[in-house]
Structure formats: structure tokens, C-alpha cells
Amino acid sequence: MPVLVIYNPVSGDRSAEAFFDEHVLPLLAQHGVTPDKVIATESSGHVGSIVADYLLSTVHAQPLSIVLGSGDGTLHELINELNNAPSSKPFPRIHLALVPCGTANALYSSLFPPSSQEDPVEYKLKSVKAFVSADPHSVPLNLAVNVLSPPHVRPPAQAPPKQVSISAVVASTSLHASILHDSEALRASDPTIERFKTAAYQNIARWYYASVKLFPRKGPEVVEVYDPTAGAFVPHESSTEDEPIVDLIGPFSYFLSTVNVDRLEPAFRITPKAKELEEGTPAALDLVMVRPMRDPFYTMDSEETRKAFAEKVGKVLGAAYQDGAHINLRYAEDGSITTEGDGPTVVEYVRCGGWEWEPVSSLLPAMKPCANPLRCRTTSTIERIFCARTEIS
Ligand SMILES: Nc1ncnc2c1ncn2[C@@H]1O[C@H](COP(=O)(O)OP(=O)(O)OP(=O)(O)O)[C@@H](O)[C@H]1O
Secondary structure (H helix, E strand, O other), rough: OOEEEEEOOOOOOOOHHHHHHHHHHHHHHHOOOOOOOEEOOOOOOHHHHHHHHHHHHHOOOOOOEEEEOOOOOHHHHHHHHHHHOOOOOOOEEEEEEEEEEOOOOOOHHHOOOOOOOHHHHHHHHHHHHHHHOOOOOOEEEEEEEEOOOOOOOOOOOOOOOOOEEOOOOEEEEEEHHHHHHHHHHHOOOOOOOHHHHHHHHHHHOOOEEEEEEOOOOOOOOOOEEOOOOEEEEOOOOOOOOOOOOEEEEEOEEEEEEEEOOOOOOOEOOOOHHHHOOOOOOOOOEEEEEEOOOOOOOOOOOOOHHHHHHHHHHHHHHHHHHHOOOHHHHHEOOOEEEEEEOOOOOEEEEEEOOOOEEEEOOOOOOOOHOOOEEEEEOOOOOOOOOEOOOOOOO
């Protein structure tokens, strides 16, 4: 099977090149794996053209393996560039062995949940070791298709085309989208995951107005919601087999869905039940929402209310770092947050097949990343991309 070795030299703390020279390439050589190419990406989007050009130059009858040293962003680019690459015949199955060289490494840390005792070098080599082992095990990735509509324009002006983006980790609006947006500006000064926290504090008091539709996934055929008392997903109260679509209104503080991952950083388990979905079951999006109107103390939108509510959002995010404990938080009668009683859950943790986000204007300024309509749907598993992983018992 042909093998490409690709790394992004600027991802994370820029240590990918040294790590590949010192550990990854010697490990491959030790197992008799001679890569067809070893390439460092030179710019944004380069990873996709490296792989597409390679595939277009070969007969590509057999599957291709890629040892990829990067974070989630480079993987995202690879998937999207391949999806857009012109090819008269289908691309072969692609096997990935991941080396976590990025900042957050959400997919890697979900496939290989870290433990504090582990040697850091050994930890980073787990996927490559699975790939070179005598009996490699891989997991298929589910992909979510996101369609971003352009803002409405008045005729005769012509609207720009819709943008399609495929995600293998996360699709979000609201606070998380704003964090990603603003954390890029902090990359040069802070290469660590701390920059996500800095960006979170910059945006935590913002609300986003939208009307939202949730669609069921195949299998259950209803939208499901996590019930902390039952410790399980149950049918959403507004979703029945006859009328499965759930309509929600904002404002929203947090709105984020994941595929394939239960965490966005090694310790940030934002969709902690996502890994319980068994391989082979219909693809699902695990969606986490925080809507200020669920707070019994919500009266009206004002700068003051947003500031007070920001403290509660901070508690939700803090609990996500406590092994995903945010999904058990409820409002007490006095509006404080508790894990006791049967008050409304602070977080709505939904399992669905897709969602639509239609922004509506608010009296207070909305944020750029969430200003356009967005539709996100899971596809059934796409067979071509597999990740090398050891069995997780
Ligand atoms: N040679 C390069 N010079 C500049 N940018 C590059 C180069 N190669 C790739 N990139 C860009 O670097 C960006 C960041 O890469 P990546 O996502 O792998 O790391 P990260 O953002 O640190 O990690 P994570 O996504 O896990 O937080 C990608 O968007 C990619 O387009």
C-alpha cells in the first residue's frame, strides 16, 4: 500500500518537523515502511493538493495510507480539498495515521484519550504504532456536510453561491465559532490551548439570535435529548415519529455540534457521550446548546443580563473540563446552578441527524461568524477515510 508522510511544520508549537525526524520516520523505518513521499506543507490548503496530485498521478487502484502530523485544521483541509478535487474516477480508500502536532488535536485525543501517567512521546506515536502493527485496527470517520448560505441580497443583485464545507470534528455557531475566529489572531503570541480560553473570555457575554431546526437521525427517527436523571438520551419532548423536526428560538449563547469526537481538547469533553455511539450505528451529531431563556431568572436582554449570564456560561465551560460534567447541571429555583433536583438543564445536549441555523437580527450586535444561515447534516459513513487506532476497551 502506498504511504505518504505529510506534516504541517507550523501547527501547534511548530515541533512537527523535529518530531518526525526524531521519532516518526525512524519508527516507520524500523517496521520496514518506506514512504513514497515525505512532505512538509508549505501553506494553507497545500495538504489537499499534495494528496490530490499524488492520486491523480497514479492509477490509485489500491488504498492510500497517509501519516499526517498536524492538528484538526490540516485534517479538515485535507478532507475538503479531496472532496473538491476534480477526478474522473473515485479516489481510493484512505487510511490515516495521525500524529498530534496541533494545538487542540480534538480527533486524536478523542481516539486516544490521554492519561497523566503516559510518556508524551509514546502517546503521540499511538496511531502510527497501530498503523505499523501486525493487526492494524482502524475506525471509519463520519462526516458532516455544512452548507453556508450567503446573506440575503435584494434583486437585481446576484447572491454569491452557497459554500459547502465538510467537517469531521466540529460545526458551530455562537460562542465556539467566535472563539475559533478570534483565537487565530492570538496564534502568534500564544501557540498553546490557552489562547482558546483568552478568546472565550473576550466573547462569553455575547448572545446570538437565530431560529433553529433540529432533524432526527436515521434509526431513532426522532430528535433525542440527554436526560441526566435517566443518564441516557430520550426522545425530545417536541419530536415524534409523525412530526420529528424540533423548532427552537434563541437567543443562544452556545451552539456546537460534533462528529467522531467527545472532546475538543484533551480535557474539554464537550459532548461526553459521543463515543458511546457504537461503530456501525447511523451517524449522529451530538449538539450542545446553552439558551439564556431557560434560566428561571431571565427577564429581558440587556448588557447587564448578559454579563450576569456570562458567569453561568463560565460554569458550564468549566464543568466541561471536569470530564463533561456540564451535561448534569440544572437551574435551582433561585437561578443558581446545581447538580441536584429536577430544574431545567442548563445545557441542552441533543443527539440528531442535522440542524439549520437561521440568524435573526437582534437589538444588540451579533457576531460575524454566526451572521449567515447555516445547515449541517451528517452523511452516512464515508468509506474512504479511516483512522488507525488501537482497540479501546
Ligand atoms: N507551511 C505553512 N505555513 C503557514 N500555514 C500553514 C502551513 N501549512 C499549513 N498551514 C496552515 O496551518 C493551519 C493550522 O494548522 P493545524 O490545524 O494543523 O494546527 P493547529 O491549528 O495548531 O491545531 P488544531 O487545529 O488541532 O488546534 C492550517 O489552517 C493550515 O492551513
